[in-house]
Amino acid sequence: MATLLRDRPAAATRPDRGSLGARRVSRRTWLLLAAAVLWLLGFLLLRGTGTLALPASELTDLHRSLNRFNGWIAENRDGNPVFMYILTPLRSAVGLVAGFFMALFAASPTGEVIPVLGWLGTVAVLTWIAFAVGNVRVALLTAVVFTFFGIQGLFVDAAYTFALVLTAVLLTLIVGIPLGVLAGTSNRVQKVLTPVLDFMQTMPTFVYLAPLALIFLIGPASAVIATVIYAAPPVIRLSSHGIRSIPENTKEASDSLGTTGWQRLHTVQLPMARRTIVMGINQSTMAALSMVTIAALIAAPGLGQVVVVALQSLDVGTAVNAGLAIVLMAIVLDRVTTAASQRAEPSARRARRLSGRARYIVLAGTLLLTLGIVQVSRTVLWAAVFPARLNVGAAISDGVTAASGWLQTNLYFLTHSFRESVTVGILNPFQSLLTETPFYLLVVVIAIAAYAIGGWKLAAVTTFCLAVIVSLGLWSDAMVTLASTLLATVIVMLLGVVFGVAMGRSRRIDAAMRPMLDAGQTMPAFVYLVPFLGLFGATRITAIVAAIIYAAPVAIKITADGIAAISPTVVEAAVSSGSTPWQVISKVQLPMARKTLALAANQGLMYVLAMVVIGALVGAGGLGYDVVAGFVQSSVFGKGLAAGLAIVFLGILLDRITQAAASTPGRKPGARRT
């Protein structure tokens, strides 16, 4: 991500680019070929030596010393000024906000599981808010979905989840948008922020969940803070990306009018970047929802609890019922935020049917109605607690359980042979190529490739990352993870291009695909792990499939957005000059969306990496397994932490290489200066 968006010193390559460019490409090809030959020769001649394999139950001295981290926190909780003056007040503040929302929507602190507003009141208030910031359609959607939670028998759980997500997203936006804008306007901030964001996004949650629970105690505050750590990067990155994508001439035009920096930001940059910023808010909201589920492991209340408990007894039906609620909530949040942003657009303002005055009257009237409903909801029992008679949750679970059982018995032999052929044909050879080549050789090979792709700087960065992984003592595990990750990312990008182009070219396909993408992105992986285990067994393939389901939607959405953003006149020009649709796609749309494709590949990769740990729950092994083990067993916490760091450095390495590969060949001489 970073290299792409960061301003690059383009001056050096600018003169006589034509001839130099041709020579550079051919030298690059030679270097890459040499690296490949070296790798193959090394694999054939030195196979099995210098693999640095470390059995799952063994630790290095570094892991043992990291083990002391937890004990150190426990000993320093009381008395240390950092805890007394920063962390503890932070926890109280976050806990207060979360507690307020939870009491309001889910359960008042009196011990009775009744929200302060009552269920009907909660639905009414949320519907009114959706109407006030959005429109009638999203308000209706809100009312229907939140009532449906009650019918699923999950109203209180859903309300808990909503309260936590609301708290986390509010915090995320307060911190994230200003940071993103800063990073968009200042190169220095961008430079400092990028590795931090990489770190936040790739460090597996399981690594910091246990220490967070130690620092901020078990419960909602820790859950919210963990969620913010995970959910903030997308909105920061995309805000910055949005501001940096504004065409140079637009900014020059505003500069020539003598605008100050602040005016330019306010009148040109923010409005023009709005589309991308909103996409960031959406991504962050989705990330927050998925994280709140995982935070159930440190006793965050809500739908995540239902899913996690159901997973323990392999109760697919109950898990899907709760997963469905999470998906529906994601759709509501997504549609309401989108509607709110559209309402804010100047063009929408003019086209509005109601004048400002009339709208205020309608809003005030409906507010009074809402307050009336809240009052009813606080005094009448049926409106306070959702009636248990209206419950179809059990029917949904039973149906799903039956369906998943049927799938598992009838598709097993199909999926089994598919799994065997992919594993034996692609994954196993690729993995042994990575794990059985001596590590020093592989480091050299990757460094040469990196030099060919991005020059000395990239070669230095990759070598550094690999050296860190080696010194963490987890080389072999890292290579196992790398093999699965690369395979999953390739498939994610294929899906991303195919569906992204289809969606970018047709509004109808876009509308049909979006709910499915939202579902894939927000359905907690815990929900579909069990049926997949039935289909593919406890293997790396199950983990890869789970990663694809989670990561493909992001790649598809970003690609679609990039294709749709291409000026229609360009496409029309190509069509009118007699290009076939295939030519339009391959010669015009894909090349023009190259920057967005690179972003899609990058985010796809990051999301696949985010699933490495979940994958380890179903047999992926590698670094993910070390992290899971470190989360549940304090004696290997240090190894888990080391594995988390290894994942981060693996992520940074892959990130920088893909970025460089995507941006070097056709690099435009006019790289932007801000």
Place this chain on the structure above:
Amino acid sequence: MSRTAGLLKRSFPAAAATVGALMLLTGCGAAAVNQAAPGAVAKTDCGTVNVALNAWVGYTADAAVYNYVATNKLGCTVVEKNLNEQISWQGFASGQVDVIIENWGHDDLAKQYITDQKVAVDAGPTGNVGHIGWYVPPWMAAKYPDITDGKNLNKYADLFKTSESGGKGQVLDGDPAFVTNDEALVKNLDLNYRVVFSGSEAALIQSFRTAEANKTPLLGYFYDPQWFLSEVPLVKVELPAWTPGCDADPEKVACDYPQYKLNKIISKKLADSGSPAAKLATAFTWTNEDQNSVAKDIQGGMKPDAAAKKWVDAHGSVVDGWLK
């Protein structure tokens, strides 16, 4: 007009009005339904007890009965917290967990929190005995009767080959929270096997379920008591018997797992408070059959509370013994 600013400007008065109205309502809402007292049980000196809920069903059964008795016979307020094992132990240090009602070993955590930090105490055995070992699905034990003798495992190694085990037989391990010596066992017993880590209990159970349904071979780490054994009665493979001290050096283990006497851990705070909840936690013991009957009811779809009530009503004398 910037979007954020616009959004703020438009929604601020609305939000302010809502919050204001809510304050007003909460202020004068004396008649609200959620302020009604729970009634039923009169509060006693027991106070609040935080019980960690580890997720396996056997644990849930123990916790359900403990919580039912504490709530209904002692008038305690029980707060249940769904946590994994290690986080539960952390809770002793931060004062957020009072009771772990079924503990499997965890010598390292016991050392950290009982011996070193002195925030927890051992509240004695639950009466349940845990068996860890290697198991095969029942169809295999029927078809290959001699497979249950560990000495014959190498003969069958080819049967257990999978895409994950690199040409050797596969031993499937589950939740990393459980201590395993499996890698050492494979090495020291000269088995032509490789340990594959499925990574979770769910993956392990689902694998055994599929293996039994499709009659595919599987050898894996498992344990008893576990609700799944009542669905598919896995058969244990006998490894060289455990003798005291044979597993002292984790690198050189060449014997089966010991029996685990499951125990209860309570916080030092609760133990010192003299609360009846602490006494109940210490006195609580029952048998594997008791636990399985409650666990089976819960697995069958009964609410834990209802399953606990059923067992308590049928075993009045046992419960009275705990409360003496």
